[in-house]
Amino acid sequence: MGGHAPGREPDGLADAARAALVRRIEASGAGSGDPGWREAFAAVPRHLFVPYYYVGVAGGYERRWAESTDPRARERWLRGAYEDTPLATRLRDGELLSSSSQPSLMADMLAALEVRDGHTVLEIGAGTGYNAALLAHRLGDDNVTTVDLDPEITESARRHLAAAGYHPVVVTGDGARGVPERAPFDRIIATCALGGVPRAWVAQSRPGGRILVPLATGLVLLTVSGTGHAEGRFLHTPAYFVPLRGAGRPGGEPMQLGGVPHRAREDDLFRFLLALTRGSLDPQEAHALWEQEGRPQRERYGITVGEEAEWAWLDDPEGPYAWPLPS
Template structure:
């Protein structure tokens, strides 16, 4: 446990709380929890990624560490060498931006006595906030990393909080501790695991960042209400977009997608009424991803590049010169999604709807029956 006199960290925590917008701290119970839980106890170090070199560890012995902890920034707390991209790093845990955490905790809409499942223990800081608000006996937190959960247990106990900490794949929830009134995930998912719905009482809420693995800019926080028939529905109108790192189902392999090898000799060339810039609006890119969940959307210079794990790819320049290859014409799928999006009035990401049931997930345009 990092031993820092309150005289040093107390004013920093108060300043951080004061700097947050008034709305997220409007709930007195959450404001008390936020002002009572010291962030530095859960972030004894973090990686500085601002330098033009490999990430540098900043620990308690380094100048500026404490001030860095008490900023409204997301802090990377664990890195691994990327197995698919030599020379690069793969962040595997972080302490989320405090203003995002507080906004999500408010959106969770908890009441006294509610039982909450947190998926993604990480540093333990969010579990501490939940415990301060609801009592540790009402909080279960799960993470796939044994080192993360064991460290979080020590930090939580040292701070006086005793939630249930589970080591396992968060996609499975925590069936031995269900049912829950609320589920909050601190990582992103492409498909909301049905286990979370099944382990939540009717009327309960699930809050999670639903986001593309192939295109991290495409996604948003979703809030779903669980119904008595075993389904859940909701939307993406939570004020914060999210931008969480993807869930991990294997400690050694990151959840990422990369473009396949591209041989232009195999490509079919044609023209299109839409060009590379058609996918710039977030709502348009989100619509395409909702229709083709395994798609990646990126760029090659001034051209748009679409790709899927089956080896299909497509490029389009700004005037609609298209090249496609593989088992699917991905640009044709982009044209279809674009037409549907335009016909619906060009809705933003936050206007889309989401349903989850035993058969899977569906993201819909507003007004869809």
């Protein structure tokens, strides 16, 4: 299915770099249990999706790109495209607008979806198009829809996908509203951070469908029942994504952490609880709960989306610890 753009792979370097990336993903344990994703990462040429990207350097960002006149700079660009790291692909006034996610995290997320042949998938956040290409390689173009609010992003994703030989449906629109004309979906995966789970996604999912959403520096995997209801727990994996633009974007003022011990402020799991309970618990209350409950791992938390309300919880959806989420 995948193709290669002429002149972009000096001496087969991209093939070797891609094979090395697949080995790194495997060594990390990401995506294990589903060999179909290994084959997709081995086949889809990531460098075609990042013709340029930005690397953080002292004082800002350095641009690496495929068309540099310096062959050593082109090689740095190509090798960097196959590192197991996120790549900043779109900046505006120093703010990160779009990125290509870390491949091992992508592998974990794709494996968590548990796709089967014939499944239809909606991706929220087209990014570079690379994730949509992996899905299209696995499931076929017709079964994959990706949506993004920014027409520049969807246009470049379309271009990258075509260069690599993939043609899923690319839609320009507000991802929080889903893509009703392509529904229902067996799986929905968001590649941008949200403050809650849009009801539209639950409505556009088949009963038994799965929705995977980055939320509060974690990844929550929901199963949809036939009543406009979805529920599930967080995966163990930390996840940091660019926020969704348009409806449903998370936000808020910086939190005041006075009175919270420095050790807790720096702890990833405490910061996850802070993000999850923002607006419901003040940081001091969150810290007391966190210590009392034994500094819970992400997997002890979950989300319930009902027809009238949406809430996060610890251990039990009907238990004593529950916090409303924006819907």
